[in-house]
Amino acid sequence: MNSTNRRLFNHAPENSKLVEQEERRDDLGFGTKLTDSSSRLINKDGSFNIIHVNNTLGDRLNIYNRLIMMGWFQFLGWLLIFYLVANFFFASMYMLAGPETLIGIDDKALNGPFWKCFFFSAQTLTTVGYGHISPANFLTSSVAAFESMIGLLAFALATGLLYGRFSRPVAHVRFSKQSVFAPYLDVNGWMFRIINTRANQLIDLQVTVTISRLENKPDGTPFRKYYGLNLERNKIAFFPTNWTLVHPITTESPLFGCTPEDLEKSDTEFLISLQAMDDTFAQSVHSRYSYRYNEVLWGQKFMPMFDSSQHGMVKLDLDKLDDTEDIDLN
């Protein structure tokens, strides 16, 4: 290849219509090639249905993130395991260094020399250091000096992890289990609703809804297409009550004229992305959710969540989030 025919566009092109068209296409970042209709794109917990292979060990373990994201029981379990393993390890070191150099208490009271070493290790790692067992030669003293430093660092780590777990910004937004097609003003609308389950306020909520569905190229091969859905209202300043999000199905809607069978055939999935500000910590929080075609109820409307029987303060009953009743579509 010489420099002449490597010149970009040696045949002068008009400005490309195809490029302009491509630039206007909606794409959330999944691309057009995920055409297997046996699984959803976004899982119920907001994660994506795509596995990464061949990433490095460090990336795969990603220890800090795991320790931050796992449940509390699991986290405390790992701390306990680490504590036991560390003590068994250092107990073995003291056994090697000679348990007789840990003086001050009779081995037998603690079920023999290993357990004396083990408890001495625990007292060193936590820096409690009673002193009724103490290192009496150079080698044991050195190991103990090292262990107490490790103990402090491990404690520092645990402090950081605990704070990281607590201060991680999470949007405690619950989505209704089903979305519905219900009448909306003089048309119909696709709707779902959300509530904030926590006492800390979320403000400046913003919601984006995109549908993903399979379409066919002129040659018949399927590809995945994305359409942003217009919402009646996509932001609210405060979020003290429930919020029903409505996509009005006007003639401009990509859902206009669809039947339940159409949604199933095209493997339609409603992808929802929510952003808000946690008012307590002034941190931005995000949440993702999705409804597949089989999580859409036709001709159902959401029932009110307010419990207005009592005078005074307004009560919002969180158990009613998923309550719907039959209604005729327009």
Added chain:
Amino acid sequence: MNSTNRRLFNHAPENSKLVEQEERRDDLGFGTKLTDSSSRLINKDGSFNIIHVNNTLGDRLNIYNRLIMMGWFQFLGWLLIFYLVANFFFASMYMLAGPETLIGIDDKALNGPFWKCFFFSAQTLTTVGYGHISPANFLTSSVAAFESMIGLLAFALATGLLYGRFSRPVAHVRFSKQSVFAPYLDVNGWMFRIINTRANQLIDLQVTVTISRLENKPDGTPFRKYYGLNLERNKIAFFPTNWTLVHPITTESPLFGCTPEDLEKSDTEFLISLQAMDDTFAQSVHSRYSYRYNEVLWGQKFMPMFDSSQHGMVKLDLDKLDDTEDIDLN
């Protein structure tokens, strides 16, 4: 219902006027159904007047948030209670394990075996570990090893909580107790004013004001409507002095032509949302406030807060925030 009559819009609609109108309606997120006029929407502390029922235990307790938000005396009180309870608990464990296995000091000096166990527990939990009391058998040593780990974790938690309390971004903005209707240029205006009570600077302040009031549907049922209020100035870059916010009552204002009786009858509430950047910590801070119809003074103007009698630096007297005097409206 067959697939044909479940087709969305089988009668082709024009694009709905009602939908377009609904999309333009102001709504902060309270909805239109809060028509009980006996209480305000936003409390003086910025919280909302809506109770959530049937949320989960974890969501209801929300321990971390409570410990972060409560007052300092309450917080320190809970720490002390936790410390005492933990020590009573572990003291009971040592009693069960046999107080005679904690050796080194005579029980009587410490008012009997329980208190020996209690103080040993305190010395273990805090890792101070003097050693004049020490565990002399396997069981007691095990409990002590476990307690010292718990002590370290509790300490780690306290560290995180203390840091979380201090570093939480809060806008120390004080609002004038009353808002006023006063002359403004050649018209009148609704006004309130604010000051920053802290030494750390707030920058890039932005304020939004919305009024909420009851109106009647054509059929006479009341519903709540929201109108954004236009402000003379809704942002300032710096906030070194007081700031008087003014909604000029021009013909476009939803308050144009209102009387005090109108405000009361329609249960009018002025909802204020403030956002700023804390310059010291470069964190975004938010504040909410509201004035109800009975917190509006008619024909009063705010008096200057500057104390200009002294030469040199300008003094702003924070006690004058609420000072007003009579003035004739335009």
Added chain:
Amino acid sequence: MNSTNRRLFNHAPENSKLVEQEERRDDLGFGTKLTDSSSRLINKDGSFNIIHVNNTLGDRLNIYNRLIMMGWFQFLGWLLIFYLVANFFFASMYMLAGPETLIGIDDKALNGPFWKCFFFSAQTLTTVGYGHISPANFLTSSVAAFESMIGLLAFALATGLLYGRFSRPVAHVRFSKQSVFAPYLDVNGWMFRIINTRANQLIDLQVTVTISRLENKPDGTPFRKYYGLNLERNKIAFFPTNWTLVHPITTESPLFGCTPEDLEKSDTEFLISLQAMDDTFAQSVHSRYSYRYNEVLWGQKFMPMFDSSQHGMVKLDLDKLDDTEDIDLN
């Protein structure tokens, strides 16, 4: 006053020209009344020249902020003072409880009972707890149990403060001591320049410049007016070298046709607000600065800061930030 004449705008106004004009006026938040020309609005350290009086004790002390903002020597000094005061306090408690109940070492070796109590307190507060001094009755044991808890909390606080000090986002931007009027292309420009003195990168810098000057109302009373200055470039994506900011003095500039005497007479101050993103910590950082009329050099231009004599990497000499040389204005 009856409800009729309290009706807002009972004489129907046209929409007010004065309101529209006021809405377009530039104001940074200082207001128009700061007309004392003996001092600047923004100090060299970015603080404002306005004192708040009558704020509450808590707001005035603002302990956390002070401990975060003070210099390192001062901070460590306060820690040492706190440590000594706390130990003197608890030593006195042990003296009251009876120093003879702290057993294990002879008082005389430690210069008498008070110092024995003092060192026991230090060993308890830091949880080092050697045990060669130990509490031997109920009262002393109780005080020690309390002190060790206080010690842990104080330590937790110090941890939070140290982290808060280190992680506070600060823009280490140095401004040239003087700003200059120099030729710029075919006109003149007012210029200053800045550098990043730290190794951590600042990205997405944005600068706003406003001038503040005294003008006279038609009746001759002075008031302070603000004008935003148009900049040749007010954002850059990266900040690896120095950046010279230029306000070109075209016919639209509020400085057009000014003499040095005009600037002085009108007490002109150039107020600069800088915002950037610290790339290391992904935190937003802010910086303020100002140049008064007497910090402007006429007919001087900045000299290059690059040291291009050496081959290879480009060197930026931070000492040359303030270097200028004579040049004729256009």
Added chain:
Amino acid sequence: MNSTNRRLFNHAPENSKLVEQEERRDDLGFGTKLTDSSSRLINKDGSFNIIHVNNTLGDRLNIYNRLIMMGWFQFLGWLLIFYLVANFFFASMYMLAGPETLIGIDDKALNGPFWKCFFFSAQTLTTVGYGHISPANFLTSSVAAFESMIGLLAFALATGLLYGRFSRPVAHVRFSKQSVFAPYLDVNGWMFRIINTRANQLIDLQVTVTISRLENKPDGTPFRKYYGLNLERNKIAFFPTNWTLVHPITTESPLFGCTPEDLEKSDTEFLISLQAMDDTFAQSVHSRYSYRYNEVLWGQKFMPMFDSSQHGMVKLDLDKLDDTEDIDLN
């Protein structure tokens, strides 16, 4: 110079065309003077190729940043060194104060008085305080009281550093080693691709690409010019798979008609700036990268990274990021 000829623009200028033109010029912040073509502007790790000289010692050391940014082995190494140095220092203090005042254990067991002092220091610094060695006079007790405070502060610092290291927001985005010129729709395009190597999701990615190249002024002196490159798509909401960024080479592209030789002669560098939101920590993350003229492959296209052989979940093979194959350009 008198005040008259210091008046800005005493000859009334038309509004300057040169100023308007300059205001429209792209500049990332590198300026036009970096014309040495022997090195790149942005290094592979995102840093800039510019050295700062004459900054202050504090700015040069920038200890906190270094400790946050260095590798884990290096960091732990420094902690160990600090621990040893601190213990040697305090051991020397105890030697000076008289090792015979540290009582309770025979020197010889620990290899002489220095090591007794050393281990006592270690037990004090970590607050483990066994007490089998203890300070028996005023001077030694004072040093120990001071050392234990230093120990607590050092530990507090380590806690902060560890948390700072873990919680620092980093975009783990891997860029393909080479960029390519490949056919794109009916034109050609310059392309590179990226993947997220971590399990924590990145959302709301935004990418900016600018080229920097040398051009000649009318007088023949070279200067560096910058052009923003238009991208087919510069944002995506989610980033679960790989993303191929494409600059379509239409007639508007500054690369239109270029040959490989042109790129080399003009020292062309593609500068990439990426911004995203880390979904786990809700923190903004940034990344920079660049491709020089010799990191561009002509007539190569990227091969798919999906491993679609297996049914069920989609697999993305990270090892295929750099795989390309020959293709004819349009």
